[in-house]
Amino acid sequence: xxxxxxDDMPDLSGRTAVVTGANSGIGAVTALALxxxxxxxxxACRDPERGRRALEAVRRAAPRSDARLVRLDLADLADLAxxxxxxxxxxxxxxxxxxxxxxxxxxxALPLLRTADGFExxxxxxxxxxxxxxxxxxxxxxxxxxxxxxxLSSLGHRIGRIDLGNLDAARGYSKWGAYAQSKLANLLFTxxxxxxARASGRDLLALAAHPGLAATELGQAGPLLSGRTWxxxxxRASRLYTQPASAGALPTLYAATLPxxxxxxxxxxxxxxxxxxxxxxxxxxxxxxxxxxxxxxWEESARLTGLDADPV
Numbered sequence: 065x066x067x068x069x070x071d072d073m074p075d076l077s078g079r080t081a082v083v084t085g086a087n088s089g090i091g092a093v094t095a096l097a098l099x100x101x102x103x104x105x106x107x108a109c110r111d112p113e114r115g116r117r118a119l120e121a122v123r124r125a126a127p128r129s130d131a132r133l134v135r136l137d138l139a140d141l142a143d144l145a146x147x148x149x150x151x152x153x154x155x156x157x158x159x160x161x162x163x164x165x166x167x168x169x170x171x172x173a174l175p176l177l178r179t180a181d182g183f184e185x186x187x188x189x190x191x192x193x194x195x196x197x198x199x200x201x202x203x204x205x206x207x208x209x210x211x212x213x214x215x216l217s218s219l220g221h222r223i224g225r226i227d228l229g230n231l232d233a234a235r236g237y238s239k240w241g242a243y244a245q246s247k248l249a250n251l252l253f254t255x256x257x258x259x260x261a262r263a264s265g266r267d268l269l270a271l272a273a274h275p276g277l278a279a280t281e282l283g284q285a286g287p288l289l290s291g292r293t294w295x296x297x298x299x300r301a302s303r304l305y306t307q308p309a310s311a312g313a314l315p316t317l318y319a320a321t322l323p324x325x326x327x328x329x330x331x332x333x334x335x336x337x338x339x340x341x342x343x344x345x346x347x348x349x350x351x352x353x354x355x356x357x358x359x360x361x362w363e364e365s366a367r368l369t370g371l372d373a374d375p376v
Contacts, residue, residue: 067342069314070097073321077102080158081320082201084136084194085169087114090216090275093313094166096122098320099129103164106157108136108150110169132157138169138193139179147193151200162204164320167194167215167250173239183368184233190246195253196369203375206261206268213257213270214319217250217330219277219338222349224248226357228364251330251348252358253365258328259358260374269327271319276333276340278312307333307340318343 081098085091086107099105099122107122109115115133122131134157136150154162170190179188198213205211224244229235233242251272258270315331330348335341351357366373 068318068322068344069342070317073097073101073317074323075102076321079163080104080106080161081164081166082106082108082134082154082162083166083168084108084138084197085110087111087118089309090278090313090316091166091168092118092121093309094168094316094320095131096125097313097317098164099126099131101321102129104130104132104158106132106134106154108134108154108169110135110137110139136169136197138189138197139171139185147196147200151197154201155204158204160204161208162201163209163211165198165201165205165211165213166316166320167198167213168316169193170216170246172243174242175239176233176237182232184231184237184242186239186242186246187231187233187249190243191249191253192365192369194250195365196371198253198257199366199369199371199375206266210267210269212320212325213254213268214316215250215254215270215272216316217254217272217274218243218247219274219332220244221247221251221274221352224349225351226252226361228360231364231368248349248352249361249365251352252354252361254330255328255353255355256358256362259355260362262327269325271325271327272330273315273319273343274330274332274338274346275309275312275315276338277306278309279306311340315343315346 081103083091083095086095087109095105095107107119119133134150134153137146174185177185254270254272261268319331330346331343332338332346333341334344363373
């Protein structure tokens, strides 16, 4: 059986993509691959300096590409200022049409921290920030042609549970439980977005992907913020048993470009319990297929972010 790889990506000339968290890891690989395939690519990054270096790397590797930088801090949800400003910048850059949004940025296993608006950091960044960004960009998606939203989840979603009464961690906090909840939220969001897009007749597909076990900087932030440098070193050592970011990005790119991919699909590595290998369909937990919870989470997310729950 043929194993899908970067050589199988179609020509994306004339298409425009936004990738969040594009300054490193899977986001950087994703942005570069899209740019090399001809897409105008907007790198949405939190840190301006790291974003600038990532943009320069894309321009060096794909000198004919149209790559640009957008400032986006998904943790800064005070009055939704950063997300709103980023969406406004994207709208100006893309001339009213966006073909692909890749919701890639994320944090993992942090000590209890809060966003500027008081949300638990992992839920706020991994889910609410992308929820708000997607809804603000919906006027550009699937209006003048087919579009896709690809959101990154994780194998960790399988142990996740949505506690609508404790999304702010006021009644207790587990760093891994919060991470798993946010990754489960990513899948529920994808399912509900796809359902609402179909119901509205919009030419928009919502899909999800996960990277398996990939060697990125994601796992080092939690130990370092907790002051456990030994744990961060152990995480770096574990890269001997993981696949590189270049392989971890393949499921995202597969979801973003596979012709005739069904809306609501979920992709990940095919081998060793979905930890590594070429991309293919991934297994989601029973809780990730709960339509009632997907609808309830959508409504609560809209309330928390102050956005219209039914923009599509």
